[in-house]
Amino acid sequence: MSTSPENQPDAGRGTWYLAAVAVMLLAMVAVAFMPSGAALEYGEFKRLLHAGKLSQLVVSEQEVSGILQADDLGALLPPARVKALDCAGQKQCPFHVVRLDEPFLVPQLEMAGVEFVGRRKNTLLGELAWWILPAFMLFILPRMMAKGGGMGSGGLLGIGRSHARVHAASTSGVRFADVAGIDEAKEELMELVEFLRNPERYRRLGGRIPKGVLIVGAPGTGKTLLAKAVAGEADVPFFSISGSEFVEMFVGVGAARVRDLFAQAVAKAPCIIFIDELDALGRARGLGGLEGGSSEHEHTLNQLLVEMDGFDSSSGVIILAATNRPEILDPALLRPGRFDRHIALDRPDLAGRQQILAVHLRRIKTGGGVDLAELAARTAGFAGADLANLVNEAALLAGRNGKDSVGPADFDEALERLVAGLEKKTRVMNATEKRTVAYHEAGHALVAESRAHADPVARISIIPRGIAALGYTRQLPTEDRYLLRKAELLDRLDVLLGGRVAEELVFGDASTGAQNDLQQATDLARHMVLQYGMSERVGLSSFEPANGAGGYMPGPGSRRGYSEYMARLADAEVASLLAAARDRVRATLARSRATLDALAQALLDRETLDRPAIDAILRPPALAAPGAAPAAPAAAMVECAMPEQLISNGTM
Structure with missing residues (x-):
């Protein structure tokens, strides 16, 4: 899209106009600084001064000017100089002479009885100010008011014009x-x-x-x-x-x-x-x-x-x-x-994402093997701008690697960069940290595979990415979801706490890496209690979350706020949900400790595990789900569109 010509400023004509004004100002200043009258040498000036030929002197730091009595100059100056002064036929003519640094000039003027006045030193800046200000008022200011020079669209008189x-x-x-x-x-x-x-x-x-x-x-x-x-x-x-x-x-x-x-x-x-x-x-x-x-x-x-x-x-x-x-x-x-x-x-569904990807792929050169349906399934929760960025990022990666076309590997890497962040090759973990991160991510993955309502794990990695992520577990939804039952939300709580509980189980201690997991789990539990009505003790009341305040307050669509008693009750219910999830996860990981160790060791050896590698470790034997959350009644549902899940192990 381009702007129509009638709305574009005439930049060329305005530039020539300002250049002409600048040249005119410089010419005026040059004329103002140009000395006038006969130019005397300093020796001639002293000789004529003592002879009484000078009057009405103006003395400054740079020069002396005044009136020269032009009659009978032949007795004081050579004929060539008299002719050069160009005062022939004049009784008086103006003169100027460059003043030397002579400390006794003023006493000499007083002894000669010549009237003189002093003048302050003239600076170029001062003279320019006297000439530029009137020129600005006469030439430039009217143009700014009429054409908008320097004041945006419309200038001073057109400041109320639309900028559309x-x-x-x-x-x-x-x-x-x-x-x-x-x-x-x-x-x-x-x-x-x-x-x-x-x-x-x-x-x-x-x-x-x-x-x-x-x-x-x-x-x-x-x-x-x-x-x-x-x-x-x-x-x-x-x-x-x-x-x-x-x-x-x-x-x-x-x-x-x-x-x-x-x-x-x-x-x-x-x-x-x-x-x-x-x-x-x-x-x-x-x-x-x-x-x-x-x-x-x-x-x-x-x-x-x-x-x-x-x-x-x-x-x-x-x-x-x-x-x-x-x-x-x-x-x-x-x-x-x-x-x-x-x-x-709304954010596009699976079919919509596939259509958007097809539109953007028309602009790039792709090789064989790019499956639009699979790529659309892996980008659940992406908006149109996210998908355009994904395609562009894949094309940039292919160009950086000197490829002739964009292939599936480029889209895989682009998706990893967008979801998990840039790979931090310079961030090197020591052996203890690497082992902690491996068990943390293995705990997430193992719990996710053990829950009936959790999305399957697509990739596990302990390669640092992004700002603070030391590893991540990426889940891939099997379909677009708009309603989630209570049992499904409880399974999500279990998956979020899987990394923290795995650290406690293996090392007998916890690290700061679970901070983001705990924050997400706390937010989810609080939403279940205060917004989704999924707590028997709090009941079916729903409260709007405060904007950025961390608590809850009455919103435009809510019926009322809640009391201090309700706040304490809600806090107790959130803590109860998290504690119950922790117990379920601990039971699951304790029963499958051998599988947890195998997953962690595979991560230590290979750093990244894709779905085939995960299946090779988990099956056979198939994992049971002894601690799975009980099924919730059909009415306990919540409207939401959940994107592809990314659980990262970060630092505080």
Whole structure:
């Protein structure tokens, strides 16, 4: 996409204009510093001074200037010098002479009876200030006010103009074919495209196209790409601006930019206005901050509401907006008549990931053996941007290794880098640490394979990766899940505690490497108690988590907060869940101690174990699950989409 020519500043003409002004200023300063009158030598100056031929002297540190009595100079100076002074026919003419460092000049002037005045030392900076300031006021400042030089789009007089980037219809380049994995959203937006292409089809029936469409989704799910595809399919101009670009420190500027944006859009109708990160502009009024009711943010939001309310949808201008925080938007924005239609983008499912990968693989050269179905299954929980990054990372790895095409090994390494982090080849563990990490990861893997509801282990590694991970166990979901039962969550608790319990069982002590596991286990147990209603003692109450506060508090959708008694009861229930999980895991690992030792030794020997190597150690014999969690009733389910599980052994 490119910006239309009429919106681009005339940079070349502005540069020539400023260069001409600079040359003119330099010429004016040069003329100001150029001395005038006859140039005397210092000896001639002294001779004429004592002869009474000089008057009205001006003495500075650099020179002496004044009036020369030009009659009868032939008696004092040679004829050639008299002619060179060019004072013929004049009784008086100006002169100047370079002053030497002579300490007795002033007494000599007083003895000669000549009137003189002193002048301070002239500096180039001082003289430039006297010339540049008027020139700036006369030449440069009016241009800045009219054209916007140095003040962003619009300059001083145009500071209220919209900063929206206008993309021509012919240069969009993005179509619905470039957007995959969100078929339902494309079907919804195709109606907007049909209206922009053939508005009479709807107007003749009395139908009214939605004024605004709000696209909601997690980061990387394709909100901006989908808006560009709508503009590309409709073949209309596309105004793109971020919500933060409306708000300035000057009161009234944001509202003026909103008015200017809508005025430009109406002039170019039919067209699309796309506001990215709408939450920066549309945050609910009166929430947060100490700005008060008359803040610039609220002025800007009020103007947007007014423009959308008085906006005629039949004009052919459609407003698209994207946000990943719809809960903080002002309710007035979301009512019918403004953003009439809401489109939610979720992370793609298995089929959607396969379609997205196919779109991105068209742009790179792949070799044989790349299985899209398998790659899509291994990337559960990835958004569209994550999948694009995966394909790009694989291509970069192949190019770094001098390959002619991208193969399965490149995708394997790229996936490891994205999920677990970069391999830290310079981080060398001693023998004791390496053995501890091996048993830790073996404990995770063994418990995961021993639980009926746990995802199978795809890879175990004790190679340090990322910032603090000394090893990791990666599980691969067999299918996309949107509901999890209580029994499945209890199995997840067991897997998270498998590494810590293995260390205690083998070494009789614990290390700091389980800190991240304990944090995840505690969060999961607290969610089960306080959000999912999976505790008999706490009951079916659900409480919203506090944003970043670590505890729980009433949220916009919750019924009430809870008392200190409930807080103590919830803490006791969380501790009880973790203790029960620890006992189950200890029983499992104690029964399978030989298998645990075999897994740890294999990791010490090979550092990384893939699924075939894991199967060779675990089967035969097949492991029983004596400590498996009891099945939960069918009603104990929770909505969530769980990505590929990565359990890492890190340091505090």
